[in-house]
Amino acid sequence: MPADRGQTAGRATISEVAAEAGVGRATAARTLGGYGHVSPELRKRVLEAAEKLGYRANALARSMSTGVSHTIGVIVADIGNPFFAGVVRGICDASRARGFDTIVLSTYEELDEEIAAMNVLIDKRVDGVVVASAALSGRDVGHVKEALKRGVPVVLVDRAVPSLDLDAVVIDNRDAAREAVERLIAAGHRRIGFVWGPPVPEPPATRRELLAAASRNLWTDGERLRGYLDALDDARIPFDPELVMVGRKVEERVTEEVARMLALPDRITALFCTETEAVTGALRALRAAGLSYPRDVALIGFDDSAWAAVMDPPLTMIEQPVHELGAKAAEVLLDIVRGAEPGRRIHTLRSRLIERSSVAPPPA
Amino acid sequence: MPADRGQTAGRATISEVAAEAGVGRATAARTLGGYGHVSPELRKRVLEAAEKLGYRANALARSMSTGVSHTIGVIVADIGNPFFAGVVRGICDASRARGFDTIVLSTYEELDEEIAAMNVLIDKRVDGVVVASAALSGRDVGHVKEALKRGVPVVLVDRAVPSLDLDAVVIDNRDAAREAVERLIAAGHRRIGFVWGPPVPEPPATRRELLAAASRNLWTDGERLRGYLDALDDARIPFDPELVMVGRKVEERVTEEVARMLALPDRITALFCTETEAVTGALRALRAAGLSYPRDVALIGFDDSAWAAVMDPPLTMIEQPVHELGAKAAEVLLDIVRGAEPGRRIHTLRSRLIERSSVAPPPA
Structure with a gap:
C-alpha cells in the first residue's frame, strides 16, 4: 500500500514507546518481547503507548528492531x-x-x-x-x-x-488411557496388563507408591497410569500390581514382562500399551507364546501409525494430534x-x- | 598429570604456530581448522610447526582458542x-x-x-x-x-x-537393491514391481529416460533403480515400464500403483519397495485386493523396523546401518x-x- 509509506504508524521504535509510556527502554523491551518480569501497572502503560503509536501494527518490523533472529x-x-x-x-x-x-x-x-x-x-x-x-x-x-x-x-x-x-x-493423557481401558473392559476383560509402568527396579507394594513412582519419572507416564486405574476403579476391578510392568523402558523388557503376565495362573486377557515400543514388544511376546490377537489377547496402544493400520488384523490405537x-x-x-x-x-x-x-x- | 602442568606442550597458540611456520595467522588457522584453501606447501609447514610445538597434543584447547563453538x-x-x-x-x-x-x-x-x-x-x-x-x-x-x-x-x-x-x-544403494531383487528372482519371480520410482507425471518411454528422471530427483533413487535394472539384466528379464511406479511419492499413490500392477493381464508376483511408506502402501493394496504375502505376492523393502519384524508373516527387509x-x-x-x-x-x-x-x- 504505497499510500501508507509516508506514515509513521507501525514504525515506532521501542525507545519511542518507552518515552511515551514514561518507562525505561528495558521495561518497554521486556513488555513488548514478552519476557522477564514487568509489573502489571508498567505493562499496561507500555501496551497503551504501543497501541497509541501503532507499534503493534507492524509486528515483523518491530521484532526485527528488537533483534529477533527469526x-x-x-x-x-x-x-x-x-x-x-x-x-x-x-x-x-x-x-x-x-x-x-x-x-x-x-x-x-x-x-x-x-x-x-x-x-x-x-x-x-x-x-x-x-x-x-x-x-x-x-x-x-x-x-x-x-x-x-x-x-x-x-x-x-x-x-x-x-x-x-x-x-x-x-493432550489429556489420563482421559485417553481411561477411554482405551474402558473399551477393553466393555469387551469383557478384567485381567488387563499395563506396559509400560515406571522404571523402578522392583514392583511398588502399594498403588500409591506405584503412582508416585510413575509421576516422578514422567508427567505423561503418571497420567496414563492414572487413566488405567480410573477405568479399573469405575468398573470395580481390583488393582493387581502383578499386571503392571516396571523396570527399564525398552522393547526387550516389554516382551519379558508380557511373557510373565501370560504365564500367571490367572493370566492377562488384554493389554494396554502406553508406547509404540510397548506394542511391538507385546506382539513379540504373543508370537513367542503361540498366541494371537484379538482371539487370545486384546490389545490397544499409543500411538497410531501406518504400520498399525496394515497389521493383520489391524490394531486399535490411540492417535495423538x-x-x-x-x-x-x-x-x-x-x-x-x-x-x-x-x-x-x-x-x-x-x-x-x-x-x-x-x-x-x-x-x- | 600434575607433573605436566609447567610444560607448554599442547598449549601453543595459533599465532605461535604461524610464527614458527613463517606464515600468516589466517593461513595457520585455516590449516589447523581444516577449512578454506591452503596451498599444499604452506599446509605442510603449518602442520610441521604444530607438530613441533605439540599443538596437536591438545586438540580441545586448540579448538577453543580458534573459536570452535562445540x-x-x-x-x-x-x-x-x-x-x-x-x-x-x-x-x-x-x-x-x-x-x-x-x-x-x-x-x-x-x-x-x-x-x-x-x-x-x-x-x-x-x-x-x-x-x-x-x-x-x-x-x-x-x-x-x-x-x-x-x-x-x-x-x-x-x-x-x-x-x-x-x-x-x-551405503551402496545400488548393490543393496540388486541383492534384494536377485533374491526375488531366485525364488522364481519375473514380474517384479518397483515402488517408488521417479516423481515424474508420466511413465518415461525408455529405460534411459527413466533412469535419468530418477537420478535427477535423488541420488539414492537413481542408485536403487539401477540396482533393480542390474538384477533384471543379469537374469535376462526384459524391463517393463508398466512395473515401475511414477508420480508423487506418497503412500496413497503407492497403493493405487500397486493395485494397477496387480490388475495387469500379466500381473506382478513380487514387489521391491524402496521406502518404508512404499511397503505400507503396498500392503494396503494387497489387502484391498484380497491377496496375501508371500503366497500371492512376494515382498522386500527398505528399511527394516520393529514393526516389520512383528508383522505376520514377518517381512524380509533391507537394514541400513x-x-x-x-x-x-x-x-x-x-x-x-x-x-x-x-x-x-x-x-x-x-x-x-x-x-x-x-x-x-x-x-x-
Whole structure:
C-alpha cells in the first residue's frame, strides 16, 4: 500500500514507546518481547503507548528492531520417536508460516542433555524455545528459569511441568488411557496388563507408591497410569500390581514382562500399551507364546501409525494430534515472541481412539 | 598429570604456530581448522610447526582458542522418516562423545528449505555441518559452497552429490537393491514391481529416460533403480515400464500403483519397495485386493523396523546401518573441524538383507 509509506504508524521504535509510556527502554523491551518480569501497572502503560503509536501494527518490523533472529529452538526427548518427529513437523510448519526457522535438539530423555541443549539455544540466541521436558520437580527446572531470565520465552509441549507456571500444549493423557481401558473392559476383560509402568527396579507394594513412582519419572507416564486405574476403579476391578510392568523402558523388557503376565495362573486377557515400543514388544511376546490377537489377547496402544493400520488384523490405537500439538505450541510461543503476554495455561488437545480389529471378548 | 602442568606442550597458540611456520595467522588457522584453501606447501609447514610445538597434543584447547563453538549442525531431508531419526541419533552420540552438541534442521525435501537451513547454521556459527542434501546438479550447491567459503566444513550423509567434491558417508544403494531383487528372482519371480520410482507425471518411454528422471530427483533413487535394472539384466528379464511406479511419492499413490500392477493381464508376483511408506502402501493394496504375502505376492523393502519384524508373516527387509552412518559422518566432520584435511571421498557402509518370511515362489 504505497499510500501508507509516508506514515509513521507501525514504525515506532521501542525507545519511542518507552518515552511515551514514561518507562525505561528495558521495561518497554521486556513488555513488548514478552519476557522477564514487568509489573502489571508498567505493562499496561507500555501496551497503551504501543497501541497509541501503532507499534503493534507492524509486528515483523518491530521484532526485527528488537533483534529477533527469526529462529526458534525445539528440545525433544527423543527425535527417534515418531511421536516427536510428528510434533517437530508441526512446529516447523507453523514457524515457517510465520517466517521463523526451527532448530531441534534431542535429549534422549536425559536431564543433563536437556540442560546442555537449553544452554546451546540461549547461546545461539534463538527467539524462544519449545520443550518436551524431562524435568518435573522444582529442583530440575533451573535451566528453564535461566532461559526465561535471559529473555527467551519457553512453551512446554507434550509434558506439563507442575513446578513451572508456563504455557503447555498437551493432550489429556489420563482421559485417553481411561477411554482405551474402558473399551477393553466393555469387551469383557478384567485381567488387563499395563506396559509400560515406571522404571523402578522392583514392583511398588502399594498403588500409591506405584503412582508416585510413575509421576516422578514422567508427567505423561503418571497420567496414563492414572487413566488405567480410573477405568479399573469405575468398573470395580481390583488393582493387581502383578499386571503392571516396571523396570527399564525398552522393547526387550516389554516382551519379558508380557511373557510373565501370560504365564500367571490367572493370566492377562488384554493389554494396554502406553508406547509404540510397548506394542511391538507385546506382539513379540504373543508370537513367542503361540498366541494371537484379538482371539487370545486384546490389545490397544499409543500411538497410531501406518504400520498399525496394515497389521493383520489391524490394531486399535490411540492417535495423538501430533502435528497440531507442535503447531499450537509454536503459535503460542511466537505470539509471546511477538509481544503477547504468556498465558501460563495448559492447552489441552483431543486424542482419538481409532477402533480397528485388535479388541475382542476374552477367550471362554 | 600434575607433573605436566609447567610444560607448554599442547598449549601453543595459533599465532605461535604461524610464527614458527613463517606464515600468516589466517593461513595457520585455516590449516589447523581444516577449512578454506591452503596451498599444499604452506599446509605442510603449518602442520610441521604444530607438530613441533605439540599443538596437536591438545586438540580441545586448540579448538577453543580458534573459536570452535562445540556445536555441529545437521540438515536432514525429513526428520519424520525413521531412517533419518536413526542417522541423527548416530550423529548425536558420536558428537557428544567428543564434547560437541548437535542441532538439527529438517528440510522436508525442499531445496529452498535446505538453503535457508544452511544460512541459519552459518549464522549460528556451528563448527561444521552434516547434510543429507536434496541438491544434485552444480546449479543447486551454492549454499554448500557458501558454507565452505565461510570456513564451515561440510560432510554429506546418505546422499552423495556428484557435483561436490566432499566427504560423503553412504551405503551402496545400488548393490543393496540388486541383492534384494536377485533374491526375488531366485525364488522364481519375473514380474517384479518397483515402488517408488521417479516423481515424474508420466511413465518415461525408455529405460534411459527413466533412469535419468530418477537420478535427477535423488541420488539414492537413481542408485536403487539401477540396482533393480542390474538384477533384471543379469537374469535376462526384459524391463517393463508398466512395473515401475511414477508420480508423487506418497503412500496413497503407492497403493493405487500397486493395485494397477496387480490388475495387469500379466500381473506382478513380487514387489521391491524402496521406502518404508512404499511397503505400507503396498500392503494396503494387497489387502484391498484380497491377496496375501508371500503366497500371492512376494515382498522386500527398505528399511527394516520393529514393526516389520512383528508383522505376520514377518517381512524380509533391507537394514541400513543408520546409527553407524550418522556416527561415521560426525566423526569425519569432527576430524576436519579439529584439523584433519578433508578426505573428499565416499565412505561406503554395508547394508544387510534381513531374511524373514515375505518371500516365497510365485503362485502356480
